Amino acid sequence: MTNHKELQADTSVAPTTLLKLGWDNHFDRQLATITTTYAHIARVISVQRGLFLVSDGNSEWLCSPAGRLLHSHKGDYPVTGDWVFIDDTVVTGVLPRKNILSRGEAGSRGGRTGATTREQAIASNLDAVFIVCGLDRDFNIRRLERYLTLVYNCGLSPVVVLTKADLHEDSESFRMEVETIAFGVPVVLTSMLDGRGRSELESHLGGGQTVAMVGSSGAGKSTLANMLYGNDIQSTNAVSSSVGKGRHTTTVRELIRMPQGGMLMDNPGIREIAFHEDGHGVESAFTEIQELAEKCRFADCTHQHEPGCAVLCAVETGELLPDRLESYHKMKREMQYLSDRRSKSADRVEKERWQYVALLKKSMYKKNK
Template sequence: MKTPIHAAHGCEATDRLRRLGWNEHFDGLMTNPGFDPDRVARVVSAQRDLFLVADGRAEWICTPSGKLRRARREDYPVTGDWVIVDESVVQRVLPRRNTLRRGEAGSRGKQDGAAPREQPIAANLDTVLIVSGLDRDYNPRRLERYLALVYNCGMTPVIVLTKADLLDCPDAFRAEAEAVAPGVPVVLTSTVDGSGAEGLHGYLGPGRTAAMIGSSGAGKSSLANMLLGHDVRATAAVSRSVGKGRHTTTSRELIAMPQGGLLMDNPGIREIAFAGDGAGLDAAFADILELAESCRFADCTHRHEPGCAVLRAVDTGILPPERLDNYRKMQREMDYVRARSEKSADYVEKERWRDRAMEIRRITKRGKR
């Protein structure tokens, strides 16, 4: 029995898309009436109102449709999105598998009463590589924040420690990172001798998409060049005076890797602000939650209560006090985000009913005339 021409054509289009990361999660869209895989493309890079998209055959520049220009910020295309394209116009964004997002810059500690806005960074990722340089950039507390951010987005983290050649015993830092992130793979790398590259190849296999996040100067662009096999991203030395990196990456772009997958470099993140419901905190501090199960009181705050298993773990050296302090700090931040979001939702509902009441009042007045 011969395969219908349109079916074969659809399979050919799907095969092209799979090379860009299309997977079984999106296959269900193929059964939607009128769905045309030839109109599907992936956003390779997003720059304001210009998008570089690819469909497995070519790359071209697109602009957003009028409807997209009026869309909410969280619904606007970002790098990694699958979109429906008509020639050089992006019409709409297909449902995302996941979204890497954070609170907008400056939202930490905001006291204006407004709910922090979410800033989508990338979409449809298989792995997030948390990159930290083994120089002044290395900070276990910052790793904990990144882990909470990634878990909060429902994604899979991998910690990559770069610049291992700077230390005589980098394994000690790997052990500390493993203690900070139980169960999370930790890979030591060095762009000087190429070590650690093989440990990351599995996350860049055919059809897979990984994104790197970290501070400026952590070595993300150098790592991308090492994994690619040649220089494609600009790099710059870290300032010796303050130990801060320079922003050599100014855009988010998917890079086709020789392993068959795609890798996204990201500009350095200076402020790790949270968004969403904060569920990632439990995953990032699973050891504290496990200890809390043995606390005498179910609502223990782990501050002064008698019979607190968490405080006992700190006293006996099992749990570093700095880790508990960071957990409390992030818990306060996420509680604030949640409270602001709930208050904002209540405010929106009150505004909606106020508008209805005013409309009813106007109708009533007209009826009396």
């Protein structure tokens, strides 16, 4: 195990065992500012029923949280991927994160409460996120847009992975379709049958890199992990032939040390892609709309009814698909709601929301009259 004195002796050079787990200069700088005493530093490999499986690169062991962590702010509670301070078998603290992948807690998106404000942390300290989508009934462009927005909102780099490419003779057409909405994002076709796409994804799993996979149940995340590892390390289930929905195979978020040198985290399937807080994810996921907006007549154009709107003009000419714009508006409304919830009372937000709905209905009535 790595002790406190070893790390403090030269905070610019972490022990090799920690480097293999993803330690980098960011954590060197964070550690240099820490004055709290602790015995060891380790990384959380998985969270299991209130216990943490941690590793220092040499060994793994289970730890329980210190009492103050149980009663601290929820954002301070360790998640998979965190670097933590350990005293024997007790996690006493969390090193400040480089980033965190989180979403809104499932169950409230689309209800009267609007976009949820409760956070569900998925993983921390990531270098990339694989958005996994199967080329079967799982394929959905609008859902991919939400995943991209979620990842960008967390300040992370996405990679779209299209699994089950062997199901189609012209799988390349799916890649081309995704590239029309995922500008500048790597889009990789994969197949377990012939190993297609493996070398492209391995470039993201080099020494010290950490990648998390997200996607629906049955999208092929566990199968993808097996292909990249070169062995069956994750159990897999077939997709239901009657409804086309996958079964939950992965139940625990766990970092897996890969032969390429990096770490990969499988995740339980996500049924609902809800946002936790407002950010710049929409702007990053819809860059073409942002570019068109710069040509609008009005600087505060909402791209809904204003004259001289370059975005609406693009829809009329076929340059921009109506569904793409509607998806943009929908997520912008969710982000605005989140922002309002933090600055206004819940009652006021709801009142303004229904006023907006009434105005929208009135506008639609006039158009159809």
